[in-house]
Amino acid sequence: MAETNTPAASGAAWALEARGLGKRYRRGWALRDCSFRLPAGRICGLVGPNGAGKSTLLGMATRQVVPTEGELRAFGVPVSDPATMPRYAFLAQDKPLFKRFTVAESLRMGAELNPGWDMAAAERIVCAGGIPMEARTGTLSGGQRTRVAFALAFGKRPDLLLLDEPMSDLDPLARDEMSTLLMAEAVERGTTVVMSSHMLTELEDMCDYLLVLSQGRVRMAGDADALVPAHRMVTGVAENGALPAALLGHTVVESRIQGRQFQAMVRTDGPLGGGWQVSEPSLEEVLLAHLRSPDVPALYTPGARTEAEGATTV
Numbered sequence: 001m002a003e004t005n006t007p008a009a010s011g012a013a014w015a016l017e018a019r020g021l022g023k024r025y026r027r028g029w030a031l032r033d034c035s036f037r038l039p040a041g042r043i044c045g046l047v048g049p050n051g052a053g054k055s056t057l058l059g060m061a062t063r064q065v066v067p068t069e070g071e072l073r074a075f076g077v078p079v080s081d082p083a084t085m086p087r088y089a090f091l092a093q094d095k096p097l098f099k100r101f102t103v104a105e106s107l108r109m110g111a112e113l114n115p116g117w118d119m120a121a122a123e124r125i126v127c128a129g130g131i132p133m134e135a136r137t138g139t140l141s142g143g144q145r146t147r148v149a150f151a152l153a154f155g156k157r158p159d160l161l162l163l164d165e166p167m168s169d170l171d172p173l174a175r176d177e178m179s180t181l182l183m184a185e186a187v188e189r190g191t192t193v194v195m196s197s198h199m200l201t202e203l204e205d206m207c208d209y210l211l212v213l214s215q216g217r218v219r220m221a222g223d224a225d226a227l228v229p230a231h232r233m234v235t236g237v238a239e240n241g242a243l244p245a246a247l248l249g250h251t252v253v254e255s256r257i258q259g260r261q262f263q264a265m266v267r268t269d270g271p272l273g274g275g276w277q278v279s280e281p282s283l284e285e286v287l288l289a290h291l292r293s294p295d296v297p298a299l300y301t302p303g304a305r306t307e308a309e310g311a312t313t314v
C-alpha cells in the first residue's frame, strides 16, 4: 500500500513518540520499556516520584542523554537527527544561564542563536517580573533566574517546550503568570508543552495529558480527562476481613481494610454492582494510588500507546 503523507502517517501528529525506550546507567536502568505517544498541541504533565526517570526522559528528548535501547521521535523525526533541535526549547531543572551575562545580553544571545526569535515576547516576560535588563544573571534570585530562563525558552517560539520542574522556585504570583503564559501558548500557537512537576494541583489545573512514570516505567499515559474517570473509589463492608470477591473482577489499584470497612480504588472492567458507595476519585488520588502500586498494569488512553506490553487501554 502506498504511504500517505498526512501528518498522522508521517508521525508529525505526535509531538513525542517513544518505542521501547530505555536508558541504563552503571547503577542500573533509569528508564525501561518506555512506550507512549503525546499528541501535538497538548500540555502534558510528566509525573513520578524522585528518581522515576523524568529528567532522563527529558534529557533524551533534548539529545543530552543517549538512549541505551529503543527510539524516541519528535514530530515524526528521530531526536538523534539535529533537524529536531530548532523545534524544541528546554528549561532544565537548574535553569543554567551564563552568570556573567546581563539579562539583555542573554536575550541578545537568544536572538543570535535562534532564527525565529521573538524579542518582544522574551522582553515582556522579563519586564513583567521587574528584572533590570542590565543586571548580571549571576546576581539574580532563584525565581528571577527562572523567569529569565522562561523568557529564553518562550523567545525561541518552539513547537515543543520541555520544562523540568519549571515552577518550583517561583512565588505564587509568578507561578500563576507562567501557567497562564504556558496555556496561552498551547492554545494560540499549538505549542506542545511537557512539564515535569511534583505539584499535583498545578498539574490538575494546567495539564490535559499525563505521562506517569515510576521506577523507570510508564504507569499511565493519555488524556487526563479519560484517565481519571476510568477509576472509582469504592467503600463498603469487607467480607471476612478481605475485599469482596465481586470486586476482584476489576483491577484493584489500591485497597485498605479498616475494621469491617474497606476502601478501594478500582479500574472498572464493566458495571461495578454490589451495594457499595461509589465515587469518582480526584486526579491526585488516582496519581498517588498508582505511584504507590507499581505492580498494577500500566494504563493508556486510546492513541497514547505504541507497543507497550502488559498494559490496559481505557
Ligand SMILES: Nc1ncnc2c1ncn2[C@@H]1O[C@H](COP(=O)(O)OP(=O)(O)OP(=O)(O)O)[C@@H](O)[C@H]1O
Pocket: 025, 026, 027, 029, 030, 048, 049, 050, 051, 052, 053, 054, 055, 056, 057
Ligand atoms: N548521569 C547519571 N548517572 C547515573 N545514574 C543516573 C544519572 N542520571 C540519573 N541517574 C539515575 O537514574 C534514575 C532516574 O533519575 P532521573 O533524574 O531521571 O529521575 P527524576 O524522575 O527526574 O527524579 P527527580 O524527581 O528527583 O528529579 C535515578 O535512579 C538516578 O539516580
